[in-house]
Amino acid sequence: MTAALLDVRHVSRRFGGLKAIDDVSFRLNEGEIVGMIGSNGAGKTTLVNLVTGHLRPSQGEISFRGQRITGRKPHELASRGLMRTFQVVQPFNALTALDNVAAAAMFAGGARSLSGAREQADAALSSLGIGHCRDHLPIRMTLAERKRLELARAWVAKPKLLFLDEVNAGLNTGEIEGVLGMIRKIAAEGVAIVIIEHLMKVVKGLCPQLIVLHRGQLLASGPTDEVARNPSVIEAYLGTRGAAAMLGEVR
Amino acid sequence: MQLAQVILNGLLLGGLYAAMAAGFSLVWGVLNIINIAQGSAVVLGSYVAYFAWRYAGLNPLLAVALAGPLLFGAGWVLQRFLIQRVIAAPVLITLVFTFGMDLILNNTMISLFTADYRKIEGVFPTVPLHFGALTLPVDRLLAAAAGIGVAFGLHFYLHRSRLGRAIVAVRMDRQTAELMGVRVEIIYATTFGLGLAMAGVAGCLLAAIFPTSPLNSAYYLHIAFVACVLGGLGSVLGAVAGGLLLGVVESLGALFVGAEYGTTVAAVVLLLMLFTRPQGLLGRAGYE
Amino acid sequence: MTSRGRLAIAIAVIGGLACAGLPLILAGEPYLMRLVTMFSLLLVLAASWNIVGGFTGYPSFATGAFFGLGAYVAAILQAKGVDWRLALVAAGLAGGILAAPVGYGVLRLRGHYFAVASLMLGTILKELTTGWSDLTGGGMGLTIAGAGGDPEVLASFALRVSLALAVLTVLLGAAIKWSRLGFGLDCIRMNETAAAGIGVDAQRLKTYAFILSSIPSAVAGAVYAGWIGYIDPTDVYDVMWSVKPIVAVLLGGVGTILGPVVGAAIFVALEEIVWRNVLSFSAGGLGVLIVLLLLVLPAGVLPSLVSRKTRS
Known part of the structure; x- marks a missing residue:
């Protein structure tokens, strides 16, 4: 097995009594494009903050390009090729x-x-x-x-790895298409990309792989079609109307 | 036993600090302003007590009823018509602004009353109470009790009264409070008024024990800030806890390091607190 | 040549001419010499405050702490017979050496917390200086032996040194603003989170700025001590040494290169014209100036101060 570009092992993060991220593990390979979905409060942004050094994990280890980066500062990770965008643009x-x-x-x-x-x-x-x-x-x-x-x-x-935190939030369909084109352009240079999204519609065309977070836990990960058919994913999403509709688009 | 006495002295001092910090903390938490003039406002309260005693023989603890409303009115007007105009400016601007207010107030007091220390005398019995080996000066006990009492009064006012709850609502979420029909400018003015009223009250209590001079104001500001951060920003009970803690820290510092290094000892404790538990003893992290 | 290069050369040329010419022109005018010396020292403090307060956006009230430290280091060394030039260098070094750990710690704080922590530095140094009386003379203060000569020679000398220091400090500000460091400080001021996200080592750059700002402040204190000839803790650690530079920069333009120059000039002029007549209310007069300035020009005085405080 070749060394993964990013290796997240049993990472947890507590805020007071709340476990925002609970024992999450996943791996990413070079040049991979992965969608990360989950409802509001599922812990998507927290997970990005943990990986990019904006937050420190309470437990667990993170490696990037074969080196342990747990607790490293954001500026250092940025210089090493681990970049992110923010949910709310920060110019x-x-x-x-x-x-x-x-x-x-x-x-x-x-x-x-x-x-x-x-x-x-x-x-x-x-x-x-x-x-x-x-x-x-x-x-x-x-x-x-x-x-x-x-x-x-x-x-x-x-970057070697780029996290895009809801890069399409607030955009109309035409604008989303444009941004997706740009993302493909960046990916074509071999940059691994994780797209954090609400809309399954956006990730399904772009991401062969999917990670689903639910209440701070990793609910499922793997090829997009498989994950979308996963019963626990469906069950977790049926509670909310919007999510049910969102999954419907894939099935 | 000496240690117990020192801690007791610290708690008595801390009761006064609690009153000083409560108003400062309220203003910081609600308006996101540090009022540099708070120390001078305390001194102004002390002068009210001093002159009320000097010319009318009023007990300084009763002068609270005079200084409180007086400074409330002054604070309300200052906030409504002056500070309100810079309230949305960056920290640097609001800090320098209240610094300017402090310079004016302090220099005015020096011009009017000179920098001489003035002391209220002969009001309280000089024979202290004794509990076993512990000594309790009557004036300090009364003043500390009054200080904590007034701080608790403020706390209950904020949580029980209509206006008080509006203040708390604005602190938690200004925009929502605004949508609910709360007039934020009036709330700000009331809050700043309460902050200065607390300073005035603390000034009266201090005047019962310590000599009064405008030269004390920087020290009082420092006390209010440290107690407020130690206890946790924006919570009145936090300010009480921080005031008591600071009183004890200062007393212990005077015993082990020397009274002349009071600020340094308090600053070291403060910095340790800021780096390990920035939200303070009872507070929540949040405002910068 | 770029406009930046032209500005730098203009500062150097005009500053050099002022350093060479003003002492000659003002010879025999002790009042004007005192005024220009005060202006230069204020300019040093304003331009060095601007590095932290203006470029980096951290509202520092520590200027007076470094000023006082520099004054004492130089005074103590000169009392022990050290040459004044060496004493100035030592004062600057002491400022930088203190600023490194203090900055590294205190710059983790933001907004009000940073401001008050920086304000407390001066109070702490004042207490320590007063307490360590064997070395510092305590509250009795120190007399600088080297200042015993001809007052006119001393005045001219202080004028030249403080002018030169002022020119160097303004040039330092320009050099920082136009460097990679200045670019990073810009990013930190505007959005520290985003700055970290693009690889800016904010903690390191802020500390550099704090150190570079403390050195001229400390040297200014040393020059002041040699000029006045007598220092005590309440004088050189006076919080006014922290506040006046801020007001000067607010007057002239926060975060700009020439703002401190303009601001310090306006400030010294106001101080002389207005407060000479009401000496007993000079601090209050400054207060009135501050309040009016911020009320009348709430936005005008801070064109480049972008970092708005967040209000939820």
Whole structure:
């Protein structure tokens, strides 16, 4: 068995008395595209925070590229190629789109000079279809453009693994299609991607593999069709109307 | 036995600190403002007590009924018409703003009353009570009891009265409270008024025991802040717990390190608390 | 040449000319010399505060602590016969050495917690200085022996040193702002979580900023001590040394390179014009200025201070 890109082993996280993540284990290989689904409060974002160093696990171990990274800081993981986007976009509001991306190229991507970082940033913006925004402040960009800005920022950091936390939240169908195209473009360079999503519709076309979280626990993982037919997944989701509909689209 | 006496002294001191910290904590928790002028407001309360005693022979513990409403009114007006205008600004701005208010108040008091220390005398019996080997000065006992009593009064006011519950609601979720028809500006003004009223009350109690001077204000501010963070932000009972703890820490520090290093000892305890349990003894983490 | 390069050269040239020319022009004008020296020292403190408070967005009230520390280190060394130049260097080193661990710890705190923790640093140093009276003279203060010479020579000397220090500090600010460090500090100020997410080692960069800010402040204290000739804890650890620089930067423009220069000039002018006439109310006058400034120009004074505090 080859070493996994990411190996999460028996990770738990408690907040006071609440177990937000309870003994979750999974592995990811290089270049893999995985969907992570679960209802609100299932622990998706907490799990991303744990893996990317924004939170410390109460228990368990995490390895990335064969090295133990449990308890490492986010900036260090970013420099090692483990990047994420945030559910709520987090741009640097007083920097232009270009410099937002250039900052990532410089600090996580290892660009030597500001001009070099800006060149990379410019290319990334154009390639993600927001070249026209390069001199705009984030506040003047639409939500869809800002989502792409976050993608660009993650991309220029040359990640090995990228977590996309509800990157489509708040976008309309057309915009989602556009962003999905960008994600395919990034994946085509061999970047492993984990897409955290509410909508099964989004992940099913994109992700061959699926991870399902429910109340902090790993309910199922594996090939997307299999997981969607898993009785416990269906049972867990039947409680909520929206989720039932969401699974229906796969079956 | 000496240790027991020192801890008792600390608790008596802590009762006063509790009153000082309660109002400061309330304002910080609800308005997300640190009121740097809180120390000077305490001194102002002390002056009310001092002059009421000097010219009317009023007992400083009763001067609470004078200083409380007076400072409440002052605080209400200050918040409603001045501080409200910068309340949404970054921390730096609100801090510097209340710092400016503090400079004005403090310098005005120095100009009017000079920096001389003034002491209320002859009100309380000088013979202390004795419990076994423990000594209890009457004035300190009364003042500490009053301090804790008033802090508890504030706590019950916040949780039982209509206005008090509106304040708590605003602290927990300003936007929802607004939607429910709570007028946030009025709540803010009332809260700031209560904060200053508590400072005034604490000032009266302090004046019963210690000499009064505007030079004390920085120290009082420091006490209020440390007690408030030790106990946990935004909770009145937390401020009481923090005040008592700080009183004991200071007394023990004076015994083992030296009274002249009071701030340093308290600061070290505070920093340890901030790094290990940032939410304080009783509070929740949250506001920055 | 880039506009940045031109600005840096302009600062260096104008500053150099001021350092060389002003002592000559002002010779025989002790009042003006005192005024310009005060301006320069305030500018040093304002420009160094700006590195932490402006560039990084951490509301530090520790400037006075480093100022006082520098004053005492230099005074004690000079009392032991150390050359003044060495004493200035030692003061700066002491500031930086203290700032490293303090910054590393305190910069984990944010907002109000950071502000008050930084404010307490000065109180603690004041207590320790007063308590360690064998070395510091305690509350009685210290007289700097080297200052016993001709007052006019001393005044001219203090003017030149403080001007030079001010120019260097402004240039330091420019160098930081335009460097990789400054870019990182920008990101930290705007959104520390996102900064960490793109690989910015916030803890390290903040600590660097804190150290770089403390060094000129400490040297300014050393210059002040040599200039005044006598220091005591209540004077050099006065919280005003922390507040005045902040007000100056608010006046001139937070996070900008020339803001501290403009602000310090306005501040010293106001202080002289207004408060000379009401000496007993000088602190209160500053309070009035602060309140008016923030009420009249609530947004205007902080164009680059982006980090809004979050309110739920």
